[in-house]
């Protein structure tokens with residue numbers, strides 16, 4: 001019996017009507033002879049509401065309780081989806097993460113899936129169940145507590161199940177009909193890609209394209225999962241959506257294949273820290289321990305043995321970062337004059353495997369931004385991406401300018 005994994009995101013299960021619509025699609029795959037594992041997100045907006053309640057109750061919350069609260073959204077949709085399928089005479093049962101069990105690390109709020117035993121679900125499939133509906137985004141820690149996998153984590157649940165159960169494919173149903181050259185909600189010129197390489201998707205996701213959670217792409221790449229992104233609103237056909245695949249399966253590809261952005265970034269600068277061996281460790285150790293996800297780092301030229309250290313992190317972690325630095329200063333581990341937070345910045349990046357063999361992409365990117373009079377505050381590069389930190393008010397303008405500059409609306413790229 002062939003097994004298919006189908007994941008429905010928040011907008012695809014936002015109402016009972018939409019759950020029925022998604023269930024019909026599942027029903028069609030069952031009629032095609034597949035067993036199906038359905039992974040569901042919480043109804044759209046639900047997780048944000050739950051996170052809001054936690055933050056209002058306790059600003060520097062205990063992550064174990066955060067997980068207890070925010071995991072509940074997926075449990076509701078899993079049960080409703082199973083009931084909807086049963087109403088359609090399709091044998092279905094729901095599972096919360098801990099019941100499977102989806103075993104994870106104990107890094108609450110950003111746990112990693114470590115193992116998914118298959119016996120429980122397989123025993124039910126053997127008894128005639130056709131659809132297992134599993135609550136996405138959650139698991140259980142070695143200590144026996146509920147964990148969650150970080151925002152967008154249901155994608156990762158889906159890919160992990162596809163790998164564990166050796167599924168023929170993992171279909172991610174969402175509110176856009178595939179992966180685009182940039183977020184179609186930002187640029188009307190964004191174009192859908194038929195295929196995208198794992199490496200590129202990985203960069204786009206980690207740089208802010210939330211259409212897939214980064215970890216889900218990592219897992220798909222490692223376990224060779226056939227991963228497809230498609231719309232739950234449009235009529236289905238076999239070639240719908242975007243296939244995330246090996247680089248070798250793409251005939252033509254552009255130097256740059258996408259523009260990603262991350263809106264809520266903060267630029268933090270520690271003014272006048274002692275420039276001595278171990279200073280970076282003394283700063284970034286406590287930040288890591290406080291759960292701050294530091295992204296870009298720049299150390300200025302030092303003068304008279306003192307230097308400025310700049311780093312970026314998500315805006316909602318600024319308070320944590322400030323507290324961690326203050327604690328380190330009070331403990332005498334670091335000494336700085338001031339910590340300046342610029343919370344009005346964003347990060348814009350261009351991504352493409354073609355950059356490996358093509359010079360001049362950075363220059364072209366900086367030219368395009370210059371033409372719009374956009375000042376660059378921090379730059380980082382890697383083999384297949386270039387990122388800049390700029391004022392948030394220029395985000396849309398920068399994305400559009402880069403999309404135009406690299407002709408992303410025009411070329412026929414990423415053909416199979």
Ligand code: ADP
Nearest residue numbers: 009010011174175179180182183185209210211
């Ligand atoms: P779901 O709830 O189904 O998981 P998400 O909101 O997490 O959906 O992800 C889908 C959204 O990702 C789209 O609505 C779109 O705005 C956004 N997005 C960002 N970058 C891209 C991109 N390059 N291609 C497609 N969608 C993108």
Ligand code: ASP
Nearest residue numbers: 041047137151152153154
């Ligand atoms: N509901 C969770 C979130 O919004 C997980 C997901 O939808 O993937 O982040």
Ligand code: MG
Nearest residue numbers: 009152210211
């Ligand atoms: Mg998502």
